[in-house]
Each structure stands twice: as C-alpha cells, then as structure tokens.
Amino acid sequence: MKIQTKVAYLALAMSAALLTGCGDTTVTINELPPIVGDDHDHDDDHDHGGVNAAGRLVLSAIDSAFVQVLELPAKTELNTFVVSTTPSALYASGDYRYAAVVQRNDDLVQFIDGGLWQEDHVDHMDDFQAAPRLMPFQLSQVRPTHFSAADGQLAVFFDGNAATGAAAGVAVLTDADIGEDRSDYPQLSLTTHQHGLAQPRGEFLISSIRDANSSTTLPDQVGLYHQHGDHFDLEEIFAVSCPNMHGSAQNHEFIAFGCSDGVLLIEQDGETFTASKLANTDEFSGSMRIGTLAGHDAAEHFIGLAGAAVFAIDAEDAEMALLDWQPGAATAIWGYGFAEQGEKFVLLDNTGALTIFNYHGHEHEGSDEPAFEFAAKLALTAANLADLPAGARFQLAISAADDKVYVTDPIARQLHTIDLHDAEVVNTKQLNFIPHRITWLGIAEPEHGHHDH
Template sequence: MSLSLRRNVTAGMPAALAALALLTAGCGGQDDNKPASGADRATSATPHGYVAGAQEAAEQQSRLVLNDPRTGATRVLDLITEKVHDVPRARGTAELTTDGRFGYFHAAGGTRILDTGAWTVDHGDHVHYYRAAIRDAGRLPAATGARVRSDAAVTAVVDENGRAVTYRRAGLEKGRADSPRTLPGKHAGAVVPYAEHLLTLTDDGKTARLEVYDREGRRVASPHAPCEEPSGDAVTRRGVVFGCADGALLVSADDGGFTAAEIPYGADVPAGERASSLRHRAGSDTLTSPAGDAAVWVLDVTERTWTRTETGPVVAANTAGEGSALLVLETDGALHGYDIATGKHLSKTKRLLTEVPKTPAADSTGPLIEVDRSRAYVNDPEGRRVYEIDYNDGLRIARTFDLDMKPALMAETGR
C-alpha cells in the first residue's frame, strides 16, 4: 500500500515499558471479591479488559479508519507504526462512525462493521491499551441513518425508523453479530449504554422523553425528563448529554438511580443556529458544535454552561477540552485555534484543504477534526492526505500522511 509520510519535526514514539509495567501492576490491587464477567475477569496473568489474541501496550494505539464512498476504497492508518492497512472495499458509505474500537460503515444496504483492532479499557483510576489484528466483524441490518452506540457489554442500534435493538458486545468481538434483543417503543435518537443501563429518548409524537432501560430491555424508574427536537448525544465523565431544542439534557448515574438536569442556552436560539451535533475528545467534558454559518457552540458539562464563539465560516469544530483551544476548520481551508473563555483568535495553520465544502460537516461526512489526548487529525479528501496537528504547540503540523485514495470519511479508534 502506498503511503508517503512527511514530517515537520522528528516525532519519536517512546516505548514506555515502565509505564506498561505500572499499568499491569496497577490491577494487582483490584478487589478480587468484586464480581466480574467475560473479558473483564482478571487474574495475575490476565489483566482487566483482556481479549484473546490482543496485545497490551503502554500507550494509546490510535488508528484512523478512512473511506472513499464513491470507489469504496477503505484504509486503516496505524498512527503508531505509520503503516496503512488495505481492507475490503465499502462502497456507498453515507456515514462512518465508531465506538472507539469498531468502525461502522452506514450504507443503504445495511451497516458493515470493521474491527480495527485497537481499543482502550478505562477503569477510572487507570487504563489499559490493546492492539490486535484488523478484521471484518459482520453486518447489521440497519441502513443509512442508523445510530450505533456501545459500551463494554452491549451495542445498541436504532434504525432509521426509530426501532431499537441491542447486541452482545462479546459476539462482535468474536467477529459476529448475535441475535439481537428488541427494545420497546419508538426512539427519537440513539440508545446510549451507560452505567449498566440503556438511556434513550422515546418519541410519543410530541415531545421526546428520557427513558431508562436495564440491559434486558425492561423499563426502570427514570426522571422522564422532556427533550424537544433531540439532536446529537455524547458520553462524558459527568454523564450522557443529549442535545435538545433549548440546549441540552445531562443524565447522570446517582446512587443506583438516574438524575436529569437541563442545560439551557439561556436565550432563544433559532433552529439553524442550535447545536446539531456534539463532538469532543473521548473522555472530555467539553463538547462542540457549529452554531450556524460562522460560530461554534462550546458546552462545558462540568460548569453546565454554553459559550458561543464567533469564528469565520465553519466547516468543522472540535476541542480537547480542559483548557485547550477550540479548534475550528474554516472555509479558508485552514485550522484555527480560539480561546474558549474569551473567544480570542490564537493561531492558525496554512491552508490544509485542497477543496472546501460548501456546507459544514454532518457527523463524519467530509473534512472534520478528530482529537485525542495529544494530537488532532484533519482529513483533506481532494488532496488525498491527512494532517496530524499538535494542538498544544501553536497548531504545528507534526506529520502529513499522503494516501492513494480520497479519505472523504474518517474516524479515530483506539480510544
């Protein structure tokens, strides 16, 4: 597979063997009396989260899934080894999403699943990083418009008609989709696995309302909080956020139950300027979304506040959160950095996009910004390349990956 890599500076990748030893040792003190099941069982020889055939690593094993819907060309770019893996074609992909390990190629005929072989198991006080072989993991019958969300135990799928089913995660890890379990009701957005339950907004034809199900699909006591015109969702350390017409709804686990808190915009916001999608760094509590044609919303989940930053015309936005800059890909083709608190413009790159789309990216379609703990990635479809940006160093271009296909769709896994 053809790949030309251009570096602006030498970017070493330390082995960090000492860190790996600490990670493994960190599980030695786990409470052996605490029940565990499946891949989460731990012994002195088998760390928490281990999956047969996987290799534990000392650092996050980031990989980019790339797809050209027109030709079907699909690649997995390993950001650690810099190797590009050629995988079977996926033509007609309308949207590419990920749950941190699996790539989901949504098309008219169904959703193809690709196990990218890179994932993170987060235990709160420590994490484990794994890498394994890349392989197909079957297909889901849900077609274009399906919403797929996962945790360590289940994968929930809502089709374009609002019907929801769940699959056992263990089956997907073995390369197959087991028989699904159907959830009752019609769902207005994604069903989000969280805190060993399933959170969803059910649609009664008027206002969507929060419902909580157990893993078997039984309704449990829930706040029944309303959310008009739901759009977008995200899992943060503070809870699950659902976008609503008047702002957002934050749902948190609370001593075996669940609480819901509204986070309003604080003013009436026209429909075209509301947060239509919620993007963030995995594990961050700061969410972003375009706010119309020339501004970006930032939602601080911890402080429960919205901030509107006036920018140039927006193609895509994201942030690493926790004091980092707001990253905005604008119609001048450059990546810009803004101070979230003040809105001050801080820095910009050279022009990155060979051709600028006329409308902002929706979900994963078109140029976008993927963000992890130290880098951001911008895809340039027409230029057949991906840029790696060091957002902690004035938006320095750390690496440029030249490809043999148009990376029109991109998603980062290993998180």
Template sequence: MKRRMMPMVVALGLALAACGETEAESKGAAEAPHAEEKHQGEGASDAEEAVRPESRLAITHDGGITVLRAGDGEVVGEIELDGFLRLNQAGDGRHALVTTGKGFEVLDLGAWTQAHGDHGHSYTAEPRMTGTVFPAELAGHAVVHADRTVLFADGTGEITAFDPHHLADGEVETTEFATEHAHHGVALIRADGALVATDGTTDERSSVTVRAVDGEEIARYDDCPGVHGEAVAGETVAFGCEDGVLLLKGDEFTKVDAPGDYARIGNLAGSDDSPVLLGDYKVDPDAELERPTRVTLIDTETEKLRLVDLGASYSFRSLGRGAGGEALVLGTDGGLRVIDPATGKIDRTVKVTAPWREPSDWQQPRPTLRVVGEIAWVSEPKSKQVHAVDVVGGRVVASWDLPQVPNELLGVTG
C-alpha cells in the same frame, strides 16, 4: 397505558449462529460469518507481535475503505465496499462499525494490545471485514458508553446493545429494545443499566426517556424539539435541542436554554477531562444549509451556555475534543481552533488545510476532524491527504498522501 419502550433481551452467540438456527432464533441477531471467514478472536491467523502499539486510520472513499498505518502513512489494507459508508467507534479500541445497507458491519483494523498486569503485548494483522453484521434498517447513531455499545436503527426505531470487548472472539450477546415509532434517534446504556433514549416519529421528535433494567419508565422529558445528538460529561448525559441543550443528571432533567426562539444544537462533543460540552449552533430555521460561525460551550456543572465566535464557518464533522479536554473546531478557512472550554478563549489556531466550502449534500466529502490519542487527524479531500496535528504543540507534524479522495475518518491507537 401506551407502551413507549419495551426491552427485549436476547443472548446470542455469533460463533454458533452459522447453522442449525430457526428463523425465530436468528431474528435480530448479528449475522455470523461463514466458517471459512470466521474471525480468529484475539489471535487472528496472520497476527504478528509488534514492538509497540501501532495506531491505524480507516478512511472511507467511493468504493471502499483504506486503512493506513498512522506512523508513516503506509497503506496496510484496502477493502472494497459499495454505497455510502459511515464509520463509528465499536468501543474496544480495535474495531470499527461501518454503516452499510445491511446495517452495522464490523471492521477489524488489525492493531491491538493485550494487557497482562503491568504490561501489554501488541499485535498487528491484516485489516478485514470480520463478517459480523448487526442488522439495522437505516443504521444511524452508534454510542459507546459504560462498556456498552448501543446502535439505533432509524428505519424501525429498534435499539441493539452489546459488550464490544467480545467482538474479537466472534461471539457477541446482544440486548434489544423497541421504540414505539421509527425515528432518527439515539440511545445509550448508563453504568447502572438504565436505557436512555430519544422518543418520537419520522415527523417530530422532542422526547427523551429513561428506562430501568426491567423496562419501567422512570423519567421522561417531552420539550426538546428536534432532539438530536448526544454527549456525556462525567455522570451527565446531554442531548441537543432546537432551543438549547437537555441535561440528564441521575434521573433528573434540566433544560439549558439558548438565546433566541430558535437555536439548533444538534451535534455535541464531550470529554472525560472536562465538565464542559462543545456543540454547534444554528439560528436559521428556514435555511436549506446554514453555515454557522459560532459554537456553544455548555457547562454541565453550572448549567450555563456560552457562545464562541470563530470568525469562520464549519461543518458537522468539524467538532472534536483534545486529549486534555480542549474544544477543537476545524474551520472552513483551514484553521483548527483550540479552545479553552472553561473560558471560551481560542488559545491557538493551527493552519491545516486550504480554505474549503461545506458541500450542500451532507454525504459528500469535506475536511473531517478525528482525535486519536494525543493527535488530531484532519482529512483534506481536495489534496487527497490526511494531516496529523499536535494539539498541544500547535503544529502539523505529518501529512500522508491517500490513494483515493477521503470522506469519513476514524482511528485506533492499537
């Protein structure tokens, strides 16, 4: 019987990994910092108590990462890193995962709150790379779900999972899995411990599998061509296909077909406050770069798909969800559209940036949307700014100048 996915469980304490390991013991582990660089846990050595939580933004640029205090735009940290950098939520509201040539490196944004019963204590510290690295060949998707962060290495098909709430301690236990073939994939672990992951090769991928904690395959679906992207609505997990969206409820798969023979929905955005998912929508299989003007709304309860015409194109970094479940899309006309996910109506369009055009190289800077708390943040490379948008109020409430041309963007509420 052909093996599709086999779990390899490894418990590794990062603080103990700096010395005295054999090669077999350290293989696949997150690399630990040297002793003098060791992360100081919840109480970083330069931590100061703050009056209130402090939101911060991490913004990549050519040559590194700039960290801003979101409240006033002050630069609180500059980190030098070479190469193309991507930013992913780590899952604990404090750290970010930076994809580099090494894999997933951990960035501490230096703002966090410790809960103490009915209140909390907030702290700030200097942003820093902690020295922790989760090695991955061609680091790809990072998914946070059910208190687990799951990383996918496209170059090997390997999957690494961990509890992100131990990142500040300097010790992280990882669970590892191996897919049969390397591919551009994505995976998550459900609350019941089951692993949900794509399956395919570098040439073709169309399958999603569900594996029990012991590694046994309990469900499989093989007709989701070009499977890409993932989102969750309630207990439903969704994956984009080139002809619709695949929904997983429990261990049962359901395909929601899109109109036409080809309709690629490769990027999805979910919300805890809505059963409706937001997705992109491309219809030209031969386009080198299609600039779509419609998005999809997928109701996971009714299993129906709705198209919404925006009147402007957008990019893969244009989709987001508001704090109340609003579907947000940043158009190339500079307008942030706020869409009612239940009706598909565009409630308002907030003018945020100057008109822009999506570059042909996906790694090149373009306006990017990220939601942090109740604020939608939009970067604008042309003006070297980042803008704060009050989604409910429908207006730009702040704009901060940046020292570098921004590329990717991520924030924490502190």
C-alpha cells in the same frame, strides 16, 4: 426486533487487484495472511514494548466500497477491504478496536478489526497487535444512524422507516460482542420510527422516545432503560420534554440532549437519574438551536453547536456561554471533538481550517477566564472550496492515545497529521484516491509508548 448477525464471504481471488469506481481513483488491494481468533498464542505479533502506541486510521473513498487501514505514525498502508456498498460513515467501537463501517441506506453495519487492543491481566494491562481483518459480525436493522460510544460500549440507534412501518431500535455492543460474533448483546425495541439517539451508561440506556402521532420524525421525550439479559426494560420517562430532539453526549455525571428550546440535562447519581432543562440564552434567535453536542468523561463541560455558533455548557452550574472561535468566513462546522484526553477541543470548519481550544474546566472558577481558551487556528488549504468533489468535505479523526488529530483534504487528496501541542501540521500523506470518511483506532491508554510533554 432482533438484529441479525451474519457471515459475509468476500472473495478477492488475487494478491493484488485494481479497484476502480471513484472517478479516476485507482486503488491497489494488497491481501495479507488471514488472522486467527483472539485466543491465539500471546506470542503472535505481541512484543511487550513493540505494540504500536500511535494507533491506526481507517479511511473510505468517495463513491467506492473500499476501506483502507493505515499504520500510524507513518501512515503506511496495511490492508484494503471491499465492503458491501459505499460507506456512509465510519465510527470507532467503544474501546477503539473496531471500525463500524456504516451503510445506512442498505440497512447494514460491517466491522473492521484495526488489530490493536488491550487485555486486563488483573495486576497489569497487556497491549496486543495483529493485522487488520474484516469481521464476520454484522448488524442488519433498518437505517443505522446515530452512534454513541462511552466507557467501552457502543450504542447504535436504528431510525426505522416510516414508509415500510419498520420501528426504531437500539443495539448496545462491547468490543467482545463484535470480536466473538455474539448474538446475545442487549437490544431495545421501540414502537415507531424516529430520527432518534441513545447513550449507553453501563447497565442503563438513555434513549429518545417519539409519539407515533407526532408530525415530525424527531422525538421529544427521553426514557431510562435498564438492561435485563439481552434486552432493556423501560424504568422511567422523564417529565422534562425535549422538543425536536437532536444531538446528544455524555460525561462522567451528565447526559445531554439538544432541544429546540435548550438542552435537556440528565444527572446520574448511582442508580438515580434526575432531569432538568437549561434554556437557550439571549444569543439564540429565530430557528437557532443546539443540534449537536460533544462531551468527554474527563471534561466537566459540554460543547453545543448551533449552526456555526459554539456554546460551552456547564451542566453542574446550569450555565451556557457563547465561545468566540474566530470563525472568519466559516459558516459551518464539519468536524469537532475533545482531544488529548479532554485537555483540548478542536473544530474543523468549512473553510478547511482547524481551531484549537485549551480546556481548563473549573480551574478558573471565580475569575473571568473562560473554561475554553482559544489557542490557535490552522488553515489547512489554500484551494478554492468550490473545487470540492461532489459529496466530499474535509474530515477529522481524533487520536485517543496522544495529541494528534488527522484531517483529510479531498481536493488535494491528502491526509494531514496535526500536533495539537505545537499547533502545527507535522506530516502530509498524498493519497491515490479521494478520501471520504475517516476514524481512528487503537489503544486509548497504551502501556508502552505514552506521549509525554
């Protein structure tokens, strides 16, 4: 398997054009001057105190191939790009500089440079900013599906295709790979298609493995792979099985995978990896299983989602506890994640409400106080959810630089800014299109403009 990179030339021969195709949506595309490469003079758009610390947002529109970049905190429009087809998902790269614009059914991932990045100058870090741009770097393997970012790396899992016989595979990218349009980034070629997943761990990769004779597309084993140049070699298949695997996450010491019978936990100690199984608790019944996991390098716990049930998973102590997130009428979770450098956890549900937890880790070890403390619930809409446009739902983006999260409302065509510290909506922007996908880009730990409470 070789994932090809190619240059796409999109001709927008206009300074202001109108793009339609989202029902009655009208979007104005404002072309900005072209940006030179990363080897530009450091004086370009660089002010040691003036680099945007709040970051930028990337949004797509329902049933449209346009993608818009907004400057935070004011959410002003910086640029709008036309990609090849309607994006199915948006993800941030490993260091949050680039947005992966996923077009799954077209076997394509394009990348947009958000224009904010940081460079290590040995004795200090310098922050830089430039105008956004559509990158020449692309991925064009079959069915890009699961994206997992950790410690500056982004693992892209391609499911392959049962009908055509295309096998699954993984590409592991750094921001430098994307920015320099490299083709020698490490890749893993698997032997059959699968609805799989992978987690990058430096020179190692933890990836799902599926038996080609299995009756399901879901894998049931996990392999440890070691990078050698532009490829990965299999070092070990863990003996602990994970039937109907779906969902994965990692923190500083553990990698977790959701299984129908529990959670597979893999602990890393240097170059040694040890697998164990944390079985489902008595709160599970019927076909209930954890199919989504969230982790953070600064958090000792994982969060596991089993439908609308939320579980705190202590990997070190091998414990799983059901959280009362006061769901009310909610029956599904649409967005989730650790926020504020791992100090909070947020849930966006299908009533349009945002639930905020304070995360305490093992601060309360030995007491009855939970690691996740319910802090607040914000109702972000009073509209009838039956009025949601077809294919749309509320979407969540989490800042990696401060205590803000952003939620799109496709019914009202709005974009909300929520301050997690004060648990309140601090700003709402009216959009002239129906929002679909969203992600945050920026500098996770900016040298200037740190948020402080």
